[in-house]
Amino acid sequence: MSNFLRSSIEYLLDVPSTVSQPKKMWHLAFATIYCSRTIHSLARVSMANNKTGKLSPSHSFIILDINPHNSSFNINQANLTELVKKKNHKRLRQLGGVAGIASAIKTDIEGGICGGVQDIARRQEAFGSNAYKKPPTKSFFHFLVEAFKDLTIAILLACAALSLGFGIKEHGLKEGWYDGGSIFVAVFLVIAVSAVSNYRQNRQFDKLSRVSNNIQIDVVRQGRRQQVSIFELVVGDVVCLNIGDQVPADGLFIDGHSLQIDESSMTGESDHVEVNHDQNPFLFSGTKVADGYGRMLVTSVGMNTTWGEMMSHVSRDTSEQTPLQARLNKLTSSIGKVGLAVAFLVLAVLLIRYFTGNTQDENGNREFNGSKTKVDDIVNAVVGIVAAAVTIVVVAIPEGLPLAVTLTLAYSMKRMMADQAMVRKLSACETMGSATTICTDKTGTLTMNLMKVTKFWLGQESMEQSTSSISPHVLELIKQGVALNTTGSAYRANPEAEYEFSGTPTEKAILSWAILDLEMDMEEQKQSCITLHVEAFNSQKKRSGVLIRKKLDSTIHVHWKGAAEKILAMCSSYYDASGIMKDLDDQQKSVFKQIIQGMASNSLRCIAFAHTQISEQQYEEGMEETKLKENSLTLLGLVGIKDPCRPGVKKAVEACQHAGVNIKMITGDNVFTARAIAIECGILKPGQDMFSGAVVEGEEFRNYTHEERMEKADKICVMARSSPFDKLLMVQCLKQKGQVVAVTGDGTNDAPALKEADIGLSMGIQGTEVAKESSDIVILDDNFASVATVLRWGRCVYNNIQKFIQFQLTSMLLPW
Ligand SMILES: Nc1ncnc2c1ncn2[C@@H]1O[C@H](COP(=O)(O)OP(=O)(O)OP(=O)(O)O)[C@@H](O)[C@H]1O
Numbered sequence: 001m002s003n004f005l006r007s008s009i010e011y012l013l014d015v016p017s018t019v020s021q022p023k024k025m026w027h028l029a030f031a032t033i034y035c036s037r038t039i040h041s042l043a044r045v046s047m048a049n050n051k052t053g054k055l056s057p058s059h060s061f062i063i064l065d066i067n068p069h070n071s072s073f074n075i076n077q078a079n080l081t082e083l084v085k086k087k088n089h090k091r092l093r094q095l096g097g098v099a100g101i102a103s104a105i106k107t108d109i110e111g112g113i114c115g116g117v118q119d120i121a122r123r124q125e126a127f128g129s130n131a132y133k134k135p136p137t138k139s140f141f142h143f144l145v146e147a148f149k150d151l152t153i154a155i156l157l158a159c160a161a162l163s164l165g166f167g168i169k170e171h172g173l174k175e176g177w178y179d180g181g182s183i184f185v186a187v188f189l190v191i192a193v194s195a196v197s198n199y200r201q202n203r204q205f206d207k208l209s210r211v212s213n214n215i216q217i218d219v220v221r222q223g224r225r226q227q228v229s230i231f232e233l234v235v236g237d238v239v240c241l242n243i244g245d246q247v248p249a250d251g252l253f254i255d256g257h258s259l260q261i262d263e264s265s266m267t268g269e270s271d272h273v274e275v276n277h278d279q280n281p282f283l284f285s286g287t288k289v290a291d292g293y294g295r296m297l298v299t300s301v302g303m304n305t306t307w308g309e310m311m312s313h314v315s316r317d318t319s320e321q322t323p324l325q326a327r328l329n330k331l332t333s334s335i336g337k338v339g340l341a342v343a344f345l346v347l348a349v350l351l352i353r354y355f356t357g358n359t360q361d362e363n364g365n366r367e368f369n370g371s372k373t374k375v376d377d378i379v380n381a382v383v384g385i386v387a388a389a390v391t392i393v394v395v396a397i398p399e400g401l402p403l404a405v406t407l408t409l410a411y412s413m414k415r416m417m418a419d420q421a422m423v424r425k426l427s428a429c430e431t432m433g434s435a436t437t438i439c440t441d442k443t444g445t446l447t448m449n450l451m452k453v454t455k456f457w458l459g460q461e462s463m464e465q466s467t468s469s470i471s472p473h474v475l476e477l478i479k480q481g482v483a484l485n486t487t488g489s490a491y492r493a494n495p496e497a498e499y500e501f502s503g504t505p506t507e508k509a510i511l512s513w514a515i516l517d518l519e520m521d522m523e524e525q526k527q528s529c530i531t532l533h534v535e536a537f538n539s540q541k542k543r544s545g546v547l548i549r550k551k552l553d554s555t556i557h558v559h560w561k562g563a564a565e566k567i568l569a570m571c572s573s574y575y576d577a578s579g580i581m582k583d584l585d586d587q588q589k590s591v592f593k594q595i596i597q598g599m600a601s602n603s604l605r606c607i608a609f610a611h612t613q614i615s616e617q618q619y620e621e622g623m624e625e626t627k628l629k630e631n632s633l634t635l636l637g638l639v640g641i642k643d644p645c646r647p648g649v650k651k652a653v654e655a656c657q658h659a660g661v662n663i664k665m666i667t668g669d670n671v672f673t674a675r676a677i678a679i680e681c682g683i684l685k686p687g688q689d690m691f692s693g694a695v696v697e698g699e700e701f702r703n704y705t706h707e708e709r710m711e712k713a714d715k716i717c718v719m720a721r722s723s724p725f726d727k728l729l730m731v732q733c734l735k736q737k738g739q740v741v742a743v744t745g746d747g748t749n750d751a752p753a754l755k756e757a758d759i760g761l762s763m764g765i766q767g768t769e770v771a772k773e774s775s776d777i778v779i780l781d782d783n784f785a786s787v788a789t790v791l792r793w794g795r796c797v798y799n800n801i802q803k804f805i806q807f808q809l810t811s812m813l814l815p816w
């Protein structure tokens with residue numbers, strides 16, 4: 001320490017100069033330690049203060065006080081939340097509409113968030129992340145208490161206590177505790193096992209809900225459409241919404257067409273709400289897309305949304321009892337009650353017999369002689385009688401019965417998870433065992449859902465490979481139709497990179513064919529036209545259409561794309577390969593039908609493109625009805641899309657059939673395609689066809705009378721071109737006939753049938769949220785073979801429980 005410092009401390013401490021040198025040193029040491037302690041504790045206090053607040057800015061840079069909450073974004077979360085929650089149109093206008101909000105939260109409406117990982121982290125910090133607080137999970141103690149509350153357990157505990165008391169009284173402490181003690185041990189064992197199994201089941205459900213809540217969302221970031229987990233969504237993200245999707249956060253409508261939202265999960269209203277740019281641009285987390293498509297700008301996530309708030313209060317009720325469990329519980333308590341009644345009866349009879357002097361001891365003397373009998377003897381006799389009654393109750397109650405079911409279900413649920421089936425509803429495990437019919441959809445379940453265009457017909461000529469011979473005019477129209485009439489998209493990072501396609505499998509197949517084979521430039525096509533109106537694809541209509549205006553010459557065009565025979569029916573002319581427009585009379589139509597049938601019998605999915613140009617006047621007339629022209633179109637071309645069967649499906653189908661379960665295919669696809677795939681999978685035997693009543697079309701089935709339907713439902717193996725309603729009708733019909741029906745499906749079109757079925761199985765990968773939510777079991781690998789495995793597990797549960805009941809009931813009767 002420098003002399004100066006030393007002397008200044010000496011001065012501060014007011015050390016008398018007379019103090020000796022060693023003493024001075026001690027003073028100094030004390031002063032140094034004291035000062036450093038004070039400084040240290042001061043620093044700790046200021047750190048603690050800062051923990052909750054912000055770090056105080058360094059004095060040398062005091063001019064720029066950077067606050068991430070309001071400097072990087074020009075709007076704060078409270079404003080955003082209120083804007084959407086209150087549907088405040090006025091405020092939205094003041095802020096410059098969706099575009100204004102987007103620029104305030106530093107996002108590009110077209111390309112999404114442009115920054116990288118840091119940008120996303122910054123947004124998470126400023127606006128929160130898309131997760132909600134979960135209610136605390138129930139502890140083991142909770143389940144232990146629950147187990148004690150059971151009536152049967154209470155009766156048994158009372159009996160055990162009585163038995164213990166009487167036993168000790170009669171035989172002394174050393175030998176008398178056996179009976180009562182062993183009942184206690186058994187009861188505690190039952191309590192422990194059921195508490196442990198319920199606790200584990202609760203944890204399992206928690207784990208499952210974490211898996212099933214982790215939905216993949218289509219998001220545009222840095223101009224690229226990609227899938228991210230719903231939990232990674234941040235404010236400023238641009239989300240693509242399609243039919244069947246769940247709206248993942250609160251936000252604003254950017255663009256889209258005929259977007260219908262099902263808000264029933266929030267409001268309870270079953271009517272769909274139209275979301276559009278002007279009247280209602282507000283979208284709410286937790287609602288579902290019922291029709292159409294669109295893009296939204298995320299403005300609030302997680303706990304800032306009404307859904308988040310709601311979900312943080314709801315805890316999943318895992319105490320759900322399956323029908324079998326409920327029945328067995330009832331059986332147990334009925335048996336218990338009968339046991340109790342019998343015990344009372346026995347008690348009464350024995351007591352009456354004893355007190356009326358009708359009983360004799362070993363020596364043949366009357367046991368009860370009125371006042372001559374010793375009190376001790378009386379007490380002993382009564383205790384013996386009560387003990388006998390208690391034994392009856394204990395033996396009568398089959399306390400292990402419900403427990404065995406719980407254990408079996410919990411075990412098989414775990415095993416099913418390992419076999420790619422996630423059980424959402426426990427009752428499905430046991431119901432599946434008794435399924436007599438499985439109605440499966442085709443696309444994605446029996447087939448791979450990996451679609452590829454393998455055939456292209458222009459007019460009545462099949463175009464193999466070469467596109468050079470196609471007339472440029474027709475080619476241009478096809479490209480226009482593909483690029484503008486789609487919900488899919490194509491992206492590549494640079495001109496050398498490979499394309500990434502997104503959208504439904506059918507859309508992806510068509511886009512990749514047009515871009516790679518026809519050398520279509522999607523961006524260029526999109527830039528060259530303005531979209532005036534869109535009719536979005538849905539399973540009811542099985543087609544989609546657009547109305548566009550070309551920027552170059554202001555001509556107006558209608559493009560349709562959809563199920564080949566439906567589009568063909570709308571056409572009155574066609575282009576041949578050389579680009580000449582020809583009349584489509586009945587004879588020509590039947591030629592085209594032959595072509596479609598030919599492709600379909602080779603199990604190809606057929607899609608047709610049609611086009612017509614309309615005048616300004618026609619456009620204005622049509623505007624009022626907001627409908628696209630749908631007759632007198634010109635057929636542009638047909639494509640055949642291959643979607644191969646999944647390997648192993650045939651075996652799985654055979655296994656199900658062998659187990660006595662009927663398999664029916666109910667699909668939205670063409671009847672010939674459906675038949676070809678059904679034969680490939682073994683659902684249909686080669687001899688069966690339309691004439692034998694094994695194959696029908698949805699429309700035909702719909703138009704049957706109720707009696708006809710009931711009569712024919714059993715025979716039908718394949719129902720093609722079915723609408724969502726037809727699928728539902730079939731399930732209802734089968735259920736009325738007393739069948740136990742399982743339904744598998746992935747699309748929104750399957751949701752009504754999935755809900756109606758005894759067991760609904762949805763597909764985990766391709767399945768839409770709506771389908772998953774309507775189902776009891778989610779097949780994680782989308783494979784029909786896993787459906788067969790679920791059936792096997794269901795049967796196993798049933799068998800095991802049956803065996804246990806037999807064992808328990810016979811062992812219960814044995815002592816009698
Ligand atoms: N993006 C699309 N644009 C136009 N038409 C389409 C499109 N996707 C499918 N289609 C047509 O609609 C039909 C499919 O209808 P739907 O959605 O009811 O069945 P799916 O769900 O694909 O099949 P499945 O019921 O077997 O799973 C197809 O056969 C095809 O002709």
Ligand SMILES: [Ca+2]
Nearest residue numbers: 441443746747
């Ligand atoms: Ca499907």
